[in-house]
Each structure stands twice: as C-alpha cells, then as structure tokens.
Amino acid sequence: MLDNFYRYVVLNAGLLGQGLLVTLQVCVQAFVLGVVLAIAVSLLRVTGRIPRAIGTAYVEFFRATPVLVQLLWVNYVWPDLFGFPTTAMGAGVIALALQTSAYLAETIRAGIEGLPRGQLEAGRAVGMSSLQIVRRIVAPQVALVMAPALISQMAVVIKSSTLVSVIAIPDLMYAALKIVNEWFEPIEVLTSTAFLYFLLIFLISLAANRISDRFRARFGLAV
C-alpha cells in the first residue's frame, strides 16, 4: 500500500502538481469571469423590461442545463457559431463561468432586493447619483451578504471543473485518470486526488470565510 502510494502518487507528483495548477487556473479564470458576467446580467435586469427579460432568460437557461452539456456545447458548437473559443482551455473557462454567473446573478438579485429601501433613499436624499448609490451603497453591502453564496459557488466551480478533462484539458482529474489508465491501480491515485480536491476546497472556503467574518466583525455585524 505504502509501496503503491510511493510508486503511483509520489513518483507522479509532478504530473499531479501540474494538473492541480491547471485546475487552479481554470477555476480562478472561470470564477472571475463568472462574477463579471453575473454583475453584467444583474445590471441588465434592473435596466428595463426587455433587458430584464433577456437577463432572466439567461439565468434560467444556464441554471437548468448540465455543466457537461454546456462544456461540450461551448467547446464544439461555439467555434462554428461565434468563431470562439479557439482553445479547449477557453471553452472550459467559459462554460464554467456561464453556469457560475447564472447562480451568482440570482444571489445578487436577492441581495439587492434584501437591502432596506431606506439605504438607497438615504443616498438619494443627499443628492447622490444612481451610479454613486450602486457603487458606494449597494455593491459593498450586497457583496457582504453574498459572501457565503460566493464561497459555496467557489466550491461548486472547483467540483464542476473536474469535468473539463472530457475536453482534454490536463487538469488534476485528467492527470489522475491518466495515471490510473496507465497502471490500472486506482486506489492510491484516486484517493489522493479526492483528498487534494477536499483540501483545495476546504482551504479556500476557510480563507474566504475568515475574510468575510473579519469584515462583518469590523462593521459590528453578527458573524
């Protein structure tokens, strides 16, 4: 067992490590793009009747389609349809970002709706513009109430990212499967992989929770 661990995991640490880096790369990019798209969709949804309908359709569509389908769709159909993405990496990032943005846009909407009306009125009453109110009053408070949702969405992105191996992105899952398929010894490799994913999600959530708690404590809000 230790022997196997050494032979299949330790000796392949470089391969797994590289896979882990690719996983991080995909996840960070997908998450950042997802947040940007979510903000864009949320702004769309407060702009007017037709933009709102488009934004809502977007949210509903991407929440109700499986990630795997989106991944394949973006990777194989988008290049013909829109001329991009040109790499598997790009397709993986976009597909994960689409899904994430749909969930986050919903959370942003709930966050905005949960904000007491008086918060905005206090801004209007001193003569602030709509843009100033959004930037200075709405966004920071929504970000704070969204923190738990953001953190759990980070975990979802990392978990969903294991699927990008099907479009040949050499992420951690891909590296693990490659070793397994070479030696037909899944026990140590897959167990280690599971543990690595757990560690990644656990540590990121821990750090993010710390940051969010620190802000809440600073503002004197319940942690």
Added chain:
Amino acid sequence: MTDPPATPALSVRNLHKSFGPLEVLRGISLDIAQGAVVTLIGASGSGKSTFLRCLNHLEQPTSGEIYVDGVPITDDIAGLRARLGMVFQQFNLWPHMTVLGNVIEAPLRVKRMPRPEAVALGRRFLAKVNLLDKQDEYPARLSGGQQQRVAIARALAMEPKVMLFDEATSSLDPELTNEVLAVMRDLARDGTTMVVVTHEMAFAREVSDRVVFLHMGQVEEDGPPAQVFGAPVSPRCRQFLSSVRA
C-alpha cells in the same frame, strides 16, 4: 419679528400627490420662512411623510411647485436634494461606513469636496451632535439615539437650506428620544430652518414657531403653537389634539 426676509427658505405651491387612485396630498401650499421651525402634525395616514418625501422628490409629486430660496425646482433633482437635508425615522445609516464615513460621503461624492476639507467639516458636525468620540465606530455599535444623531450630522454636512425630519424619534426607546430632541432644539436655536413631522407634542409646543395640522392631505390648521394647541379653529384639529393627549 419686524422685517421678515423677503424670500421664504421653502415655498410649496398647490402640491398634489396620488398613488394610483388614492389622492394623498390634495393641494398643499406653504411658505416656510428662513430660520423658522415648523412642525407638521396629523393623524396616521394624513400624508405627513408623503409631503416631506415629495419636497425632496423621494416621491414624485403629481403636480405643484417647490421653490428653495425662491428658485423653482425643475429638473435638477439632485441639486434640490443636496439643499434639503432629510432625517428618517429608521436612521438609514450605511452600515459599512464609519460614523465619519457616513457624514462625509455626500460632501465627498456629491460636492466633490477635497477629503481633508470634508473631514474637517464632518468632524465639526459630529461635534455639534456630541459624537466626535465615535467618529471611527461603525453604526451597528451605536445606540439608536446615537445613530439618529449621526444621521442628523450626515444631513447637516451638506449644509442644506432646510432640514426635514420625519418622526426622527419614533423608533427610539423613550430614554433615547431626549438626546435626539436636544440636538433638534439646538439646531432650532441656531436658526436652522426645519420642517419637523412629529408625535412629540411637547416638542411642537415648545420649540416650533408654527404648527401645521394636516388632515386628509390638506392643511386644516396653521398657526403659532399657542393658537393651534390653545384655541384651534378646526374641530378636527381639536379632536386630534384631544386624542393624542388622552
């Protein structure tokens, strides 16, 4: 008063406001003199809050004119709001900003005042409401009375022509209302022009120059406190006063 200033600080002409079929304000006209303290009283639902909110266009009036310092308000709504300070029943402080941050936000962003100047100004108004020592605290750590005093400082920091108070003490515990009323008394003594919606009849009687009784969206009684409280002309006003005293 001998020689009253020619232009009122605030003039309202024939203000109407409807919510759908519900006509809440039915033609209100008022002139508020510079430095006057006017309290607005009336039964729940008579339109007091709606009137104040129409003054700074938090509600869009259905019709009527508003003049600040003789200048009609047409389309510069943000400019109008910057010249009318508003204090809400629920304080509405921004929880993610410090006390000082709340106070200097509008001078910084709306007036584009340089930060050192805004800080000096903010501290001056925090001193005025006796909260200079709390400038770096966040609102959640303050008592209700302290929060409302910060909200007053925040409104004052824009150096408005008129301060509007909508039941500023109604969501406070009785032992906290006095510190807020004391600040409002100070402002009145300093010559701040104020329109105060309140259920504090003692405050209305002692502090205001003029009491306006609203009934179903109209001015039903309007006069100095001695007259309105002592010998109201309107039977409805008399009835209202006896109901709040009881």
